[in-house]
Amino acid sequence: MSTINTGLPDGTEDYVGNKAKELEALRNSLLAKFYQNDYQLVIPSLIEFSDSIGGNANDSIKDFSYSFSDDASSKEISIRPDISQQIARIDIQQGAKGKKKYCYFGETLRKTEDSLTKSRTAFKAGVELFGKISIADEMSILNLLISCIKSTGKKKITLSLGRTEPLIELINNLKLNLNNTEKIKKIMSSKSQTDLEEFCKPLNIKRSYIHELKNLMVVNGSIDSLKYLKKHKNKKFQESAKKLERVVRSLPKSIDYHFEFSDFPGFDYHEGLVFSIHVDGFGSSLAKGGHYKTRFKDNKVREALGFDINISSLINNIKQ
Numbered sequence: 594m595s596t597i598n599t600g601l602p603d604g605t606e607d608y609v610g611n612k613a614k615e616l617e618a619l620r621n622s623l624l625a626k627f628y629q630n631d632y633q634l635v636i637p638s639l640i641e642f643s644d645s646i647g648g649n650a651n652d653s654i655k656d657f658s659y660s661f662s663d664d665a666s667s668k669e670i671s672i673r674p675d676i677s678q679q680i681a682r683i684d685i686q687q688g689a690k691g692k693k694k695y696c697y698f699g700e701t702l703r704k705t706e707d708s709l710t711k712s713r714t715a716f717k718a719g720v721e722l723f724g725k726i727s728i729a730d731e732m733s734i735l736n737l738l739i740s741c742i743k744s745t746g747k748k749k750i751t752l753s754l755g756r757t758e759p760l761i762e763l764i765n766n767l768k769l770n771l772n773n774t775e776k777i778k779k780i781m782s783s784k785s786q787t788d789l790e791e792f793c794k795p796l797n798i799k800r801s802y803i804h805e806l807k808n809l810m811v812v813n814g815s816i817d818s819l820k821y822l823k824k825h826k827n828k829k830f831q832e833s834a835k836k837l838e839r840v841v842r843s844l845p846k847s848i849d850y851h852f853e854f855s856d857f858p859g860f861d862y863h864e865g866l867v868f869s870i871h872v873d874g875f876g877s878s879l880a881k882g883g884h885y886k887t888r889f890k891d892n893k894v895r896e897a898l899g900f901d902i903n904i905s906s907l908i909n910n911i912k913q
């Protein structure tokens with residue numbers, strides 16, 4: 594029996610026949626929804642100079658990028674593993690003024706395979722809203738995301754919601770260097786209290802701080818988990834819970850909700866609201882997003898909120 598050589602590396606694939614038609618149909622239907630909500634289509638370049646890819650999130654994004662030397666410029670170039678930060682660059686180039694709404698549909702490439710889908714390439718569709726972000730904007734973005742997922746025929750939907758402020762507040766109190774800050778974020782995401790103890794011991798971190806971090810690890814699940822934050826002495830904890838309660842009141846009652854405050858989806862550049870969509874029968878989240886800030890000339894800060902939908906996972910219907 595002969596073996597067919599596809600010519601493709603592991604974690605990549607071709608889209609042929611019905612699969613290609615389904616991809617194109619999803620592209621058209623999702624972009625139509627984005628247009629109905631006044632989002633402007635953007636088609637970013639597949640490559641960027643490595644020292645600027647991802648903008649402010651360069652450190653966290655570049656590690657996932659394939660990079661190579663460009664003979665024409667004598668500089669290093671990277672292939673995008675993420676599109677939302679490309680939109681942030683384009684927003685700055687467009688003047689970064691007022692409310693701006695962008696949407697996109699494109700392919701991304703990562704160095705590492707997704708642990709569940711085993712893929713390094715993915716088609717992503719998403720939106721990005723720039724300007725001063727309000728609670729109403731958060732409600733609008735989340736309702737659009739839920740509507741998009743429902744339009745694909747998925748019914749058993751769980752929206753995971755969280756805010757980064759409580760965790761950032763606790764970590765800032767520890768006054769760690771950048772390397773240790775990244776380590777403790779990974780530990781918090783893993784929810785390993787043993788690893789947390791081992792990390793804190795040589796740094797002589799106070800037991801009261803360790804206790805607070807452990808509490809945040811276990812604050813997740815139903816809306817009842819917000820009670821801990823609402824009763825906390827820290828106002829940022831209280832405000833985070835109140836904001837999430839307000840947002841959820843505006844969302845459909847026909848889906849399930851999950852709350853999380855230590856394990857956040859996506860790249861490490863979000864500040865504020867973070868969220869992801871999970872659908873019954875899929876082994877990984879179908880969409881993720883959140884609030885972030887773009888910092889540019891004169892130390893100006895531009896707020897943004899957006900999401901991306903993993904179209905490749907949606908088509909492949911990866912089972913748990």
